[in-house]
Amino acid sequence: MAPNFDLYLRRDTAIHRLDPRVKLAFVVEATLLTFLWPSIGTALAMIGVCAVGFWRARIPAAHVTRIFRLVAPLMVMVFTLTAVFGAGMGTPLFTAGPLTITAHSVARGALLALRLLALATIVFLWLFTTDQATMVRGFVALGVPYEWGLTLALALRYLPLFAALFEQVRDAQQARGLDLEQQSFRGRLQAYRPVLIAMMISALRNSEHLGWALEARALGAPGVRRSTFRPLRLRSADVAALAVLIAILMTGIILRFL
Amino acid sequence: MPPDILIHNLFYAYPPLREGDEAVPVLKGINLQIARGEFVALLGRVGAGKTTLCLALNGLVPHATGGIFRGDVTILGQNTKRRTVPDLARSVGLVFQDPESQIVQMRVEDEVAFGCENLGIAPAEIAERVAWALAAVGLNDYRERSSLLLSGGEKQRVAIAAMLAMRPQVLVLDEPTASLDPAGKSAIFRVLAELRDRHEMTIVMATQELERIARFADRVVVLHEGQIGLDGPPQEVFSQVARLQEWGIGAPQMAELGHLLTQRTGRPYRFTGMADAYRELRRQARKLHMEKLRRLPLNPTPERSHLLAEHPQIAVRKMSHSYPDGTAALKNVSLEIPPGEFVALLGPNGSGKTTLAKHLNGLLKPSQGSVTVENRDTHTTRIAELARLVGYAFQNPDHQIFAPTVQEEISFGPRMQELPRAIITQRVAEALDRFRLIPYADLPPALLGFGQRRQVALAAIIAAQPMTLILDEPTGGLDWRSQQEFMEIIAGFNTLGRTVVLITHDMRLVAEYATRAIVLLDGEVLFDGTPQGLFGRPEVLDQAGLALPPVTRLARRLDRYGIAADTLTLAQFAAAWHTRLAARRRKRKVGGPARPDARAARPAVPGAGQNAGILSRSPDSILSQSKDEAQGQHGA
Numbered sequence: 001m002a003p004n005f006d007l008y009l010r011r012d013t014a015i016h017r018l019d020p021r022v023k024l025a026f027v028v029e030a031t032l033l034t035f036l037w038p039s040i041g042t043a044l045a046m047i048g049v050c051a052v053g054f055w056r057a058r059i060p061a062a063h064v065t066r067i068f069r070l071v072a073p074l075m076v077m078v079f080t081l082t083a084v085f086g087a088g089m090g091t092p093l094f095t096a097g098p099l100t101i102t103a104h105s106v107a108r109g110a111l112l113a114l115r116l117l118a119l120a121t122i123v124f125l126w127l128f129t130t131d132q133a134t135m136v137r138g139f140v141a142l143g144v145p146y147e148w149g150l151t152l153a154l155a156l157r158y159l160p161l162f163a164a165l166f167e168q169v170r171d172a173q174q175a176r177g178l179d180l181e182q183q184s185f186r187g188r189l190q191a192y193r194p195v196l197i198a199m200m201i202s203a204l205r206n207s208e209h210l211g212w213a214l215e216a217r218a219l220g221a222p223g224v225r226r227s228t229f230r231p232l233r234l235r236s237a238d239v240a241a242l243a244v245l246i247a248i249l250m251t252g253i254i255l256r257f258l
Numbered sequence: 259m260p261p262d263i264l265i266h267n268l269f270y271a272y273p274p275l276r277e278g279d280e281a282v283p284v285l286k287g288i289n290l291q292i293a294r295g296e297f298v299a300l301l302g303r304v305g306a307g308k309t310t311l312c313l314a315l316n317g318l319v320p321h322a323t324g325g326i327f328r329g330d331v332t333i334l335g336q337n338t339k340r341r342t343v344p345d346l347a348r349s350v351g352l353v354f355q356d357p358e359s360q361i362v363q364m365r366v367e368d369e370v371a372f373g374c375e376n377l378g379i380a381p382a383e384i385a386e387r388v389a390w391a392l393a394a395v396g397l398n399d400y401r402e403r404s405s406l407l408l409s410g411g412e413k414q415r416v417a418i419a420a421m422l423a424m425r426p427q428v429l430v431l432d433e434p435t436a437s438l439d440p441a442g443k444s445a446i447f448r449v450l451a452e453l454r455d456r457h458e459m460t461i462v463m464a465t466q467e468l469e470r471i472a473r474f475a476d477r478v479v480v481l482h483e484g485q486i487g488l489d490g491p492p493q494e495v496f497s498q499v500a501r502l503q504e505w506g507i508g509a510p511q512m513a514e515l516g517h518l519l520t521q522r523t524g525r526p527y528r529f530t531g532m533a534d535a536y537r538e539l540r541r542q543a544r545k546l547h548m549e550k551l552r553r554l555p556l557n558p559t560p561e562r563s564h565l566l567a568e569h570p571q572i573a574v575r576k577m578s579h580s581y582p583d584g585t586a587a588l589k590n591v592s593l594e595i596p597p598g599e600f601v602a603l604l605g606p607n608g609s610g611k612t613t614l615a616k617h618l619n620g621l622l623k624p625s626q627g628s629v630t631v632e633n634r635d636t637h638t639t640r641i642a643e644l645a646r647l648v649g650y651a652f653q654n655p656d657h658q659i660f661a662p663t664v665q666e667e668i669s670f671g672p673r674m675q676e677l678p679r680a681i682i683t684q685r686v687a688e689a690l691d692r693f694r695l696i697p698y699a700d701l702p703p704a705l706l707g708f709g710q711r712r713q714v715a716l717a718a719i720i721a722a723q724p725m726t727l728i729l730d731e732p733t734g735g736l737d738w739r740s741q742q743e744f745m746e747i748i749a750g751f752n753t754l755g756r757t758v759v760l761i762t763h764d765m766r767l768v769a770e771y772a773t774r775a776i777v778l779l780d781g782e783v784l785f786d787g788t789p790q791g792l793f794g795r796p797e798v799l800d801q802a803g804l805a806l807p808p809v810t811r812l813a814r815r816l817d818r819y820g821i822a823a824d825t826l827t828l829a830q831f832a833a834a835w836h837t838r839l840a841a842r843r844r845k846r847k848v849g850g851p852a853r854p855d856a857r858a859a860r861p862a863v864p865g866a867g868q869n870a871g872i873l874s875r876s877p878d879s880i881l882s883q884s885k886d887e888a889q890g891q892h893g894a
Contacts, residue, residue, distance in 0.1 A: 008364065008404075010402070010404070131364060131365060132363065132364045132365075133363055133364065133365060133368040150362075153362070153363070154362060156364075157361075157362060157363070157364055160406065161358060161406075165657075168652070168654070168657045169657045169658070171616070171621050171652070171657075172650075172652045172657040172658035173658060173660070174621060174641045174642070174645065175619055175621060175641075175645055175648075175649070175650035175652070175658075176645060176649075176650075176658060176670060176671050176674065176718065176719065176722070177642055177645035177646060177670075177671055177674035177675065177722065178642065178645075178674065179640065179641075179642035179674075180641075180642075181640055181641065181642065194660040194661075194670075195660075197660040198656070198657060198658060198659060198660035201656065201659065201660065201704040202656045202657065205656065205704075206356075206358070206359045209354060209356060209359035209360070210359050210360070210362070211322070212313075212318050212322055212354070213354060213359060213360035213362065214362065215318065215322065215343040215344055215347070216316055216318070216343065216347055216351070216352040216360075216421075217347060217362075217372055217373040217376060217420065217421075217424070218344040218345075218347035218348065218373050218376040218377050218424060219344060219376045220342075220344050220376070221342075221344035221345055221347065221348075221376055221377055221378075222342060222344065222345055224376070224377055224378040225378050226375055226376060226378055227374070227375050227377075227378045227379055227380060227381060227384070228375060228381060229367075229368065229371035229374070229375055229381055229384045229385070229388070230368075230371075230381070231381060
């Protein structure tokens with residue numbers, strides 16, 4: 001049975017109900033602030049804010065840990081690389097051959113890794129609480145061409161399907177005697193080649209059919225202005241949230257540059 | 259009123275696979291008119307051009323596919339050559355075979371609204387249309403559901419609703435039920451019949467569902483070698499059993515029974531359906547007082563001697579399996595499968611069939627209990643090693659196809675086993691020959707048609723010669739002939755003493771091939787025994803959503819005239835009927851000289867040659883029994 005992980009989690013909470021444009025504003029603002037103050041503190045604060053967001057939006061812990069599992073390898077990589085190779089000035093903590101690790105490089109590695117996690121939580125807070133169609137409507141309302149929005153929507157729609165496809169293809173190949181349980185990294189990489197090829201073929205076939213299906217649904221009908229089934233409306237709660245976001249951003253900028 | 263669909267002298271060839279090759283025509287001069295409110299079923303072998311014709315009806319052929327296109331397709335007065343596909347979408351809705359690649363939104367109501375949005379319809383009207391379309395397919399309560407979490411049948415109904423919301427006059431469906439379970443299939447056919455009856459929609463459906471077509475369609479159009487071979491009401495078309503079989507398409511079981519009885523007894527029998535067959539046979543049985551004849555017990559399927567029966571090939575002991583999220587998929591399953599058995603694994607979608615099958619080659623490990631394959635515990639054995647013992651053909655052939663040529667694809671399994679080169683070459687050659695893939699040996703398998711891709715996938719697994727073969731719904735979307743050829747290969751594999759586990763919804767296959775049936779429901783074994791045993795348990799069949807094959811149902815209704823209620827196959831039925839008929843006639847002639855009835859002694863009927871597989875099993879014993887009885891009476 002294929003795992004069905006639609007990123008969006010349907011709930012009826014204040015965060016879910018927010019206009020997608022307001023949520024997008026939050027994503028942009030939180031990202032900006034994270035970069036405006038390159039400190040471990042800001043990154044942790046952002047993660048904290050998002051944690052409150054997850055709690056208020058009633059996102060189960062399992063989903064939150066999944067983000068962490070997704071980002072953790074990247075974090076480790078960024079941290080190690082920066083700590084080992086990013087040594088600038090500063091007192092060396094210890095030296096091993098040509099490599100010098102300094103307190104500065106360790107701190108910098110930690111910052112980059114945490115910032116990565118902060119960005120991931122911000123984006124996932126948005127993905128978990130905004131359904132795909134609403135998200136696209138938000139983009140389109142902000143002036144993004146519909147085709148771009150649709151492309152994003154389809155990417156989100158097919159992401160879980162590709163994950164499931166990968167599993168099925170891997171199973172099918174293993175059942176034919178492909179040994180994926182090899183010890184060496186290189187061996188395993190080599191062994192995964194048939195899996196990736198079969199996946200590519202299936203994905204290409206799917207995308208051709210998808211193109212047909214979209215045309216059969218009158219996408220791009222000549223001389224038609226596309227309408228919207230569930231149009232967006234800014235409610236007073238949305239306006240209030242937007243006002244708060246702007247106020248925070250202004251304060252942030254003022255504090256940073258004055 | 260002009261017809262809704264008018265096809266005039268349509269000729270079409272796809273662009274060739276390789277540059278420089280000649281384009282092979284798929285459609286060679288199609289002329290067809292379809293009137294408003296007709297439900298037309300499009301029949302034909304895999305690769306006969308059904309999909310191409312469907313795509314031509316909404317302009318995807320030739321606008322999206324290219325190739326050579328001659329002739330005219332006119333839909334509601336619009337020539338498809340002069341309209342774009344999105345423009346034609348207002349008149350023609352097209353539902354594809356794969357539900358996955360046509361659903362583009364994550365929420366059911368957004369999905370249904372998508373086409374209307376593209377047509378620029380006002381939001382208020384879209385809301386009305388969405389509600390109407392979902393009601394028409396019986397999914398009123400599904401508006402806010404995630405489209406990812408629907409069953410296959412529900413997805414296809416959403417896909418139909420998404421087309422309906424655009425209010426097309428014509429609805430075209432390309433094998434929409436090929437991957438569905440019986441409940442899903444029935445739902446789709448009911449929806450379509452209602453759309454025709456209540457909304458006068460014109461429906462064209464490419465399909466292999468012979469039994470359901472006979473019940474639901476108004477007209478059957480048979481594509482044969484790029485042209486229209488037969489065209490008429492189902493009763494008329496399906497009365498041409500011999501021709502349909504010759505073309506590899508087959509006919510509903512009752513029509514085939516009529517044909518077989520005619521050949522067997524020399525009397526004309528012509529059945530269009532169950533009611534018809536029952537009426538006719540009962541009339542004869544009554545006239546001849548068949549109920550007074552001594553009852554013949556049906557020979558049980560000959561028990562095969564299992565030399566190693568005490569050493570099961572596969573043993574499942576008190577096995578449970580839970581998914582990572584905690585849902586129990588299998589609960590306390592215990593099974594022993596001796597070598598040489600032909601096991602049918604049955605049950606509705608989601609009952610755990612595939613999960614169980616994946617335990618038999620180690621792809622899944624039990625959460626509790628154990629699974630051993632030839633005395634190897636799957637917990638501690640590598641999947642790659644188990645794969646040498648157990649071959650597994652997945653439902654979707656595309657998941658396993660990756661090699662640049664058919665030849666290399668087939669040699670993958672043997673190469674993984676590190677066999678000597680000479681043996682590999684020999685096995686590949688054998689497999690190519692047996693699956694009739696020689697002409698394609700050097701082509702990339704991914705570019706072949708669906709039927710051939712399936713053949714390649716199976717050839718690749720058989721070439722590895724595993725001791726056990728697991729087949730996950732291998733015949734979905736295959737035509738009658740391909741299905742039969744395929745099952746013959748499997749049966750041949752089985753008679754060599756190798757074990758077969760077949761996951762299927764097709765009760766005809768169970769009746770004709772399986773020696774054992776296992777029914778799963780909600781992760782538990784509901785039934786485990788012979789097919790005859792299963793067919794005698796209506797409550798089990800009911801619970802699992804399984805239906806008896808028509809011939810068994812007919813035999814049950816004729817039980818009092820001495821047709822054994824556990825008749826499984828056409829050949830058994832025909833043999834039993836023939837015996838009783840012959841016996842009855844002789845009794846009537848008591849006193850007179852017993853006329854030697856040449857037909858009675860005739861062994862397998864030549865025309866039934868296509869049913870060779872069916873005949874090769876128990877019927878022989880029935881035949882010999884009938885001869886014995888006949889002789890006994892002659893001697894008297």
